[in-house]
Amino acid sequence: MTERVGFIGLGVMGRPMARHIAAAGYPITVYNRSRAPIDELASAGAAAADSPSEVARRSSVIITMVSDTPDVEAVIAGPAGVLEGLAAGSVVVDMSSISPEATKRLAGLVAARGGTMLDAPVSGGEIGAINASLSIMVGGDASALERVRPILARMGNPERIVHVGVEPGSGQVCKICNQVAIGGALAGVSEAFALAKKAGVELGPVRQALLGGFASSRVLEVHGERMIAGNYKPGFRTRLYQKDLRLASESAAAHGVAMPATAVVAQLINALVAHGGGDLDYSALGTMLFDLAGLDEPVSR
Numbered sequence: 001m002t003e004r005v006g007f008i009g010l011g012v013m014g015r016p017m018a019r020h021i022a023a024a025g026y027p028i029t030v031y032n033r034s035r036a037p038i039d040e041l042a043s044a045g046a047a048a049a050d051s052p053s054e055v056a057r058r059s060s061v062i063i064t065m066v067s068d069t070p071d072v073e074a075v076i077a078g079p080a081g082v083l084e085g086l087a088a089g090s091v092v093v094d095m096s097s098i099s100p101e102a103t104k105r106l107a108g109l110v111a112a113r114g115g116t117m118l119d120a121p122v123s124g125g126e127i128g129a130i131n132a133s134l135s136i137m138v139g140g141d142a143s144a145l146e147r148v149r150p151i152l153a154r155m156g157n158p159e160r161i162v163h164v165g166v167e168p169g170s171g172q173v174c175k176i177c178n179q180v181a182i183g184g185a186l187a188g189v190s191e192a193f194a195l196a197k198k199a200g201v202e203l204g205p206v207r208q209a210l211l212g213g214f215a216s217s218r219v220l221e222v223h224g225e226r227m228i229a230g231n232y233k234p235g236f237r238t239r240l241y242q243k244d245l246r247l248a249s250e251s252a253a254a255h256g257v258a259m260p261a262t263a264v265v266a267q268l269i270n271a272l273v274a275h276g277g278g279d280l281d282y283s284a285l286g287t288m289l290f291d292l293a294g295l296d297e298p299v300s301r
Contacts, residue, residue, distance in 0.1 A: 003026060003060050003061045003147075003148075003151065004026075004027045004028075004059045004060045004061070005021055005026045005027065005028045005029070005059055005061050005062075005063065005151060006029045006030070006031075006049070006055035006056060006058060006059030006061065006063065007021065007028060007029070007031075007041075007046075007055070007062075008030070008031045008032070008055055008062065008063065008064045008065070008075050009032060009064055009065035009066040009071075009075070009096070010030060010031075010032040010037035010038065010040075010041060010065075011032075011037075011065070011066070012126050012129075012234075013065055013125075013126060013129045014032075014037075014065035014129075015040065015041070016126075016129045016130045016132075017065060017095070017129050017134075017155045018030055018041055018063075019041065019044055020154045020155050021063075021151060021154050022041065022045050022046050023044070023154075024154045026151065026154075027047070028045075028046045028047070029046065029047040029048070029054070029058045029059055030042075030046045030047070030048060030055070031048075031049040031050070031051065031052055031054070051080040052075045052080060052082045052085070053080045053081060053082065053083075053084035053085035054080075054085060055082070056083075056085030056086045056090065057087070058085075059090065060087070060089070060090050061090065061091045061093065061151060062082055062090060062091070062092045062093070063095060063151075064092070064093070064094045064096060065096055066096050067096070067240065067243070068098060068243055069098040069099045069102045069247075071096070072094055072102070072106065073102060073106065076092065076106050076109070076110070077106060077109055083109060083113055086110065086113045086115050087114075087115075088113070088114030088115065089114060090114075090115045090116075091115065091118065091147060091148055092110050092115055092116070092117040092118070093117075093118045093120050093148055093151075093152075094106070094117065095120050095121060095122055096121065097121045097172070097175050097179075097240075097243075097244055098119075098121075098247070099172065099247055099250065099251075100169030100170075100173050100176070100251060101169065103117075103119045103139070103168050103169040103171075103172050104167075104168045104169045106168075107119075107140065107169075108168075116140065116141050117168060118138055118139065118140035118145060118148065118171070119138070119139045119140060119168060119169060119170070119171040119172050120136050120137065120138045120139075120152065121136075121137055121174075121175035122134040122135060122136050122137070122155075122156065122175075123135040123175070123178050124156070125235040126234070126236065128156070129155070132154060132155055132156065132157075133156065133157050134156035134157065134160070135156060135160040135162075136152050136156040136160065136161045136162070137162055137164050137171040137174040137175055137178070138152075138161065138162065138163050138164060138171050139164050139165055139166075139167060139169055139170030139171030139172065139173070140166065140168055140170070140171070141166060142163060145163055149161060162174075173251065175244070176244065176247055176248045179241065179245065179248060180248050180262050182219060183245065183262055183265035183266075183269075184261050184262070184265065185217050185220070186265070186282070186283065187261070187264070187265050187268065187285065189217075189219055189220050189223060189224050189227070190227070190286035190288075190289040190290075191289055192206070192210070192215075193207075193227055193228075193286060193289075193290075194286070194290050194292070194293040194295065195293075197290065197293070198293050198294070198295060203224075203227070203228045207220065207224045207225070210224075223281075223283035227283060227286040231281075232277075232280040232283060233280075233281060234280060234281045235281050236281060236282055237278065237280070237281070237282070238269060238272055238273055238277050238278050238279070238280050238281070238282045238284060238285075239273055239278035239279065240282075241269060241282040242266075242269050242270065242278070245262065245265065245266040245269060246266075248262055249262070249263070249266065265285070268285050268288045268289070269282070269285060272284055272285055272287070275288075
């Protein structure tokens with residue numbers, strides 16, 4: 001393994017992702033704001049660092065996987081950030097879901113230090129991270145992607161590592177599009193289930209029938225099952241989806257694109273968070289539509 005990997009952000013997604021890299025035999029140095037995940041990865045063979053800059057000094061490929069735009073800006077460009085320890089020729093791979101515009105700014109700062117930055121957000125949630133089956137959407141330099149592709153393939157499905165474009169931020173735009181498309185499907189499944197349930201038709205057979213036709217989708221398959229079972233244990237938390245829809249709204253405004261359906265989905269997600277559902281899986285959006293239909297489906301379930 002010629003690359004020395006650094007991994008910053010050992011949350012629900014980052015922890016299993018970093019474990020896959022360590023299990024593949026890469027020398028890996030990890031950092032997280034809280035100590036317990038660092039110690040957990042250290043038991044799997046990772047080296048511990050006290051700051052993002054220390055991770056950068058020890059690594060030729062630095063991966064960041066944190067919650068939001070300000071977090072990425074802090075770990076890359078803040079005090080004791082990646083830029084302070086970055087060596088010329090290193091590659092920074094941000095796998096968070098953040099603002100495309102912020103990504104462009106950060107890529108410029110990394111380039112000024114002699115490095116290359118790729119934005120590589122993912123889809124697949126916690127289960128995809130655990131199973132190393134994530135879809136990865138990459139923006140940035142093609143040769144840098146080929147250099148790190150073997151590492152990305154340890155975390156995601158190799159056939160679903162897609163180079164979206166050479167411009168920094170291209171991957172982030174693609175991730176926003178992914179979240180927009182999911183939102184429409186999620187609202188549609190929720191409305192369909194609310195109608196069926198209100199009409200007194202069992203949801204299990206409805207889902208089974210729909211999966212056999214043009215209405216079939218991963219949202220219907222996975223989140224439809226969650227709605228029927230009332231299982232909203234988070235695979236992807238509502239508050240993080242709320243953030244992604246905020247990014248979608250900002251991007252749409254910047255480019256003059258009308259997204260009325262997404263605006264409605266965003267309001268339902270905002271209402272779910274306001275009702276205490278921020279840490280539920282975002283499939284709990286269905287509970288808001290069940291509630292509007294007068295069905296007894298508490299969001300705390």
